[in-house]
Amino acid sequence: MGKNQHVTPHPGGGFQVKGAGNSRATKIFETQREAIAYGREIAKNQQSELLIHNRKGQIRERNSYGNDPFPPKD
Template sequence: MGKNQHVVKTGSGWSVKGAGNQKATKTTSTQKQAIQVAREIAKNQKSEVVIHGRDGKIRDKDSYGNDPNPPRDKKY
């Protein structure tokens, strides 16, 4: 399983950072674009996307790993 991908607000845009990384993997102008990038990385690495709001608090999570007991996703 790879590193969880965090979508965080940075300066004038949104960044995708692997868990524990100081440098951003990718920076985009919108949160939506950053989430799409993070999802692709998480799918390849079988990890999670952790979406932070403007205030830095976790807003949402999506798992793309091999969870033997996945929760029933109510969003989709």
């Protein structure tokens, strides 16, 4: 399982995709929509989670693309 990917506001403007524990952004985007699409592809490839943060830095959405320890019950 790879690193979880975080979509967060970038200090210089726009949004960034950043691997958990990394000090630098993987890539910077103008819109959050672009950053989410890119982060989702990385999370799918690495079978990890995508965590989307709002402008205040709080997690607003979380998607798992790997081995989910708490799968939904039908």
